[in-house]
Amino acid sequence: MTADLIFMSMLASLGGMVIAAAVSLIPGLHIYNVIAITMLFTFTAVDVFSGVDPMILTAFMLGMVVGFSMLFTVSSQFFQPNDESFRSIMLPHERFLLEGRGHEAVMLGGIGGLAGLFFITLALPVLSGPLSIVLKLIKPHHYWILGVVIVFILMTEWPKDHGVGANPRQRLQDGWVQLLMGYFTFFTAGILGMFIFYRTLVPxxxxxxxxxxVFVGLFSVPSFIMTFVTKTRIPPQHACQSVQVRKTDIARGSIxxxxxxxxxxxxxxMTPGPALLLSGHLxxxxxxxxxxxxxxxxxxxxxxxxxxxFFLPGVYMRRGGAAINISLFFVPETTEQFLLVCGIIAMIGGISFLLLSPFSRLCxxxxxRFDYRIFSWTGLLILVGLTSWITGWQGLLILTVSTMLGIVPNMWHTRRINLLAVLMVPICLNMAGIGPRIAHFLGLY
Amino acid sequence: MKGITHFISGVAVASCFPEAVGSVFTAKGFLLPLGGAFGVMPDTLDFRLARYIWNYQHVVRINENDLNPRIPAEAVAAAIDEAAETGKSVTLRMDIIRLSSSYYRTYLVFVDEKKKEVTCLIGPLKTMGQVMEKLEHMPDVELVRESIEKHGVAATFQNIYKITPCLPETAPEKAFYTAKFKADVINTYYSETEVGIFSGPDFEFVPRDGKVRMDFIPWHRRWSHSLTVGALMGPIGFALLADWSALFSGNFSGFFTPGSIAAFFIAMLAFWTHILEDQTGFLGSNLFYPFTKDRSVGMKWTTAASPMSNIYTGWLAIAIIVWNLNSLSPEPAFTMHWAQNISGGFSSWNYYLVSLLNYIAYVLVIPYFIFQLILGSFPGAVKRRKRSNVEMMEIEGYAGEQMDSADS
Structure with missing residues (x-):
């Protein structure tokens, strides 16, 4: 590996980070969507990129992913306030914003990100051996592990309504409305997922x-809609100079x-949402x-x-949208490549963390200065436009159906995590080998 | 224990059945999640069903526009006397005062069985996150008692609010009221009760030997946490995996599949494991419903809400799962260092036992001591404050409900 290649890769990763920072200003826009556009562009202009070392494009995407991971929550922190009437429980970051402490919430998330960055760059490289054992151990068990998560999600949503009523029947009815809507959301999202996996309309x-x-419809657009209809006024935000946090909070939160x-x-x-639910309890x-x-x-x-x-020698596991896209043009082979990737992650992660505070102040x-709804309108237009451009009218149709389902948790105060059945149910059933039978039963296959 | 601990313990129980792990490789079976489902079932039954069908004779409800401390104080006092006079149990529930998705008005109720007084003090506003640490910041009950004797109930409670997390300057000044009752109260529950988040505290006042015993959240850990109901879970587990088509076609022996027989025991044992784990705390369970009527007292080893006991139990359960998945796998992912020179693999008893000993040493014993060492280095990491038995019971009562906090 030449010094030129290393230098060019670092430059490319910085470029990726700049794009990630720009993308992070638009709430709801996901870096995987940007990676998809990058791939489309790369494959379209294949002659231009044929002379470029794949490592440079890989570094570019790494820069995007690392920068995005650190910065992407900042815009939704400030630009997507939640109306209390749409929440059974206001999550901490939502409440911090309404108390003028949005910046503090951002920095606390950043501290967690920094802890994660230390772990990734310092611990992961030496964990190749144990990780390959873990991967070998759990490989046949992925399907039921996902099943375990599904069962846990379904069995542990306690009614948040307190069951006001004169008799047990009325109280049950009162308390269970929310639970039943949660089940409705889960099963409908599961069926939608089966449809997407077996008979999608997308060209x-x-x-x-x-x-x-599906994801834009289930998560992004409902958030935009909630932002449009909310009457919340964002109070003046205090950009604190320091954050008061105990060592134990950092340790326990990071673990x-x-x-x-x-x-x-x-x-x-699995996605971070359900995983955080489980690990938080654990x-x-x-x-x-x-x-x-x-x-x-x-x-x-x-x-x-x-x-x-994906780059770790002895593991080379392809998981997530970024790894799948990178694997289309790059094959990890050497320890030098891995070390370069680690260096890029450390560098971009560190810079992104330093950018976090000014980025938050910018927000x-x-x-x-501007009505926060403007940012959601911008995000909505970009996302709908992108969906239409990439997946056509068929994608817009799926987006519309998904949006209607995505609004349900907001209206009925159920867990939004139920919507992830769109991914968990088909993957679990397919890995268990019964996906096709269920799809056949549903008339999809 | 918390729901996730019970859940993972249930999966660990299931993983001890070779049929459950074997079915992963032969038929992509779902016996392991089944263990988790039955592991958390007792709490699911309580928090989704029992709490609603429990009959409350009195419900105390005050609102933000009329924060009258007299209502809760007199209601509790009247309920105690009613139980003594009628000789029948009296149930009472105190509703929370929820102002929004973020804020709750709190109030404290204190029953002093010596002075035969119930005092209620309207407290400040709290948020979900702060009330989540319910009682974590409360001073020891004995200190509270001392302070009450010295300074009076109201002054003590106001001081408590000053040192507990809440939104400052939101408590009304001197908003307290003391009501008297006549009956003698049995001291099974003696503590300040904060009415905060989720559903409010529930009491049952039970007449016993001319006195009135106070039971806290009386619907919790009753029939749903009994070994007898656990035994009924076996047939349910069996029914879920039995080959019903074989039964209807007259093939009676085919009805009993290896999976359904394993499911019978997994469902029952996972359910019982939950009860056993809860029994290690202070608030016991009604173990032999309907033959017994009352909750037994727990073994008082730990408390259901204790992070340490939950983490250790969760760790142990995960260690059991990993061990079973590996040792019962056709191609184990790892072999233990101590058993390297023993032949035969996990099917050989020698190999199995030496490997297991090695595994226990590496995965349970050494990490335990390292963890203790780390905790010793950070004395503030875990609060080790002495609490009274009744305070522990209150914390345990809330532990199940705290499951669903920040998950939406």
């Missing part, structure tokens, strides 16, 4: 982004995030600061840690 040429309209990120990264079909994490730190660490480990496993400035 074959765009099959690599077949999940895009929760590590477990969540590792669990989600190693198991197909480590008995408590308090808002641990929650925010855990979220930051979990996201970084899931997006970046899982991607690093504070923007939200004090």
């Amino acid at each position: 074959v040429g765009s099959a690599f982004q077949s999940l895009m309209p 929760t995030g590590f477990i969540a990120g590792a669990f989600a990264g190693l198991n197909p079909g 480590t008995c994490s408590s308090g808002e600061k641990q929650f925010l730190i855990g979220g930051g660490a979990g996201r970084l480990l899931y997006y970046v840690g899982a991607l690093l496993l 504070i400035w923007l939200v004090s």
Whole structure:
């Protein structure tokens, strides 16, 4: 590996980080969507890129993923306030914003991200041996591990309504409305997932982004809609100079995030949300600061840690959208490549962390000057436009159906995590070998 | 224990059945998640069913526009006397005052069985995250008692609010009321009760030997946490995996599949494991419902909400799962160092036992001591404050409900 290649790779990763920072300003826009556009562009202009070392394009994508993992929550922190009437429980970052402490929430998440970054760059490289054992051990068990998560999600949503009523029947009815809507969301999302996996409308040429309209519809667009209808006024935000946090909060929050990120990264079909739910309970994490730190660490480990496993000698595991796209043009072969990747992650992660505070202040400035709905309108237009461009009218149709389902948790105060059945159910059933039978039963196959 | 601990323990129980792990390789079976489902089942039954069908004779409800401390104080006092006078159990529930998705108005209720007084003090606003650490910041019950004797109930409670997490300057000044009752109260529950998040605290006042015994959250750990109901889970587990088509076609022996027989025992044992784990705490369970009526007292080794006991139990359960998945796998992913010179693999008893000993040493014993060493280096990492038995019971009562905190 030449010094030129290393230098060019570092430059490319910085370029990727700049793009990630720009993308992170638009709430709801995911870096995997940008990677998809990059891939489309790369494959279209294949002659231009044929002379470029694949490592440089890989570094570019690494820069995007690492920068995005650190920065992407900042815009939604400030630009997507939640109305209390749409929440049974306000999550810590939502409440921090309404108390003028959005910057503090961002920095706490950043601390978690930094802890995750230390783990990824310092611990993961020496964990190649144990990791390959873990992967070998759990390989036949992925399907039921996902099943375990599904059962846990379904069995442990306690009614948040307190069952006000004169008799047991009325109280049951009162308390169970929310639970039943949660089940409705889960099973409908599961069926939608089976449809997407077995009979999607998305044209074959765009099959690599077949999940895009579903995720945009289930998560992004409902968030935009909630932002449009909310009456919340964002109070003046205090950009604190320092964050008060105990060492134990950092330790417990980070450990929760590590477990969540590792669990989600190693198991197909898992995402940081359900993994954080499980790990938070498992480590008995408590308090808002641990929650925010855990979220930051979990996201970084899931997006970046899982991607690093693709380059880890002896492991070479392809998990997540970024790794799948990179694997289309790059084959990891040497320890030098892995070390370069580690260096790039450390460099971009460190710079992104340093950017976090100014980035947050920029968002504070923007939200004090402009109506926060403008950013959601921008995000909505970009995402719908992208979906339409990449997946056609068929994708827009899926997006519309998904949006209707995605609004349900907001209206009925159920867990949004139920929507992830769109991914968990088909993957679990397919890995268990009964997916085709269920699809046949549903008339999809 | 918390729900996730029970859940993983249930999976660990299932993993001890060779049929459960074997079915992963032969038929992609779902016996392991089944263990998890039955492991958490007792709490699911309680928090989704029992709490609703429990009959409350009195419900105390005050609101933000009329924060009258007299209502809860007099209601509790009247309920105690009603139980004594009628000779029948009286149930009472105190509803929370929820102002929004973020904020709750809190109030404290204190029953002093010596002075025969119930005092209620309207407290400040709290948020979900802060109340989640319910009682973590509360001073020891004996200190509270001392302070009450010295300074009075109201002054003590106001001081408690000053040192507990809450939104400052949101407590009304001197908003307290003391009501008197006549009956003698049995001291099974003696503590300040904070009405905060989720559903409010529930009490049952049970007449016993001319006195009135106070039971906290009376619907919890009753029939749902009994070994007898656990025994009924076996047939349910069996029914889920039995070959019903074989039965209907007259093939009676085919009805009993190896998976359904394993499911019978997994469902029952996972359910019982939950009860056993809960029994290590302070608040016991009604173990032999319907033959017994009351909750037994726990073994008092730990408390259900304790992070340490939950983490250790979870760790142990995961260690058991990993061991079983590896040793029962057709191609084990790892072999233990101590057994390298023993032949025969996991099917040989020698190999199995030496490997298991090695595994226990490496995965359980050494990490335990390292963990203790780390905790010793950070004394503030875990609060080790002496609490009274009744305070522990209250914490345990809330532990199950705290499962669903920040997960949406």
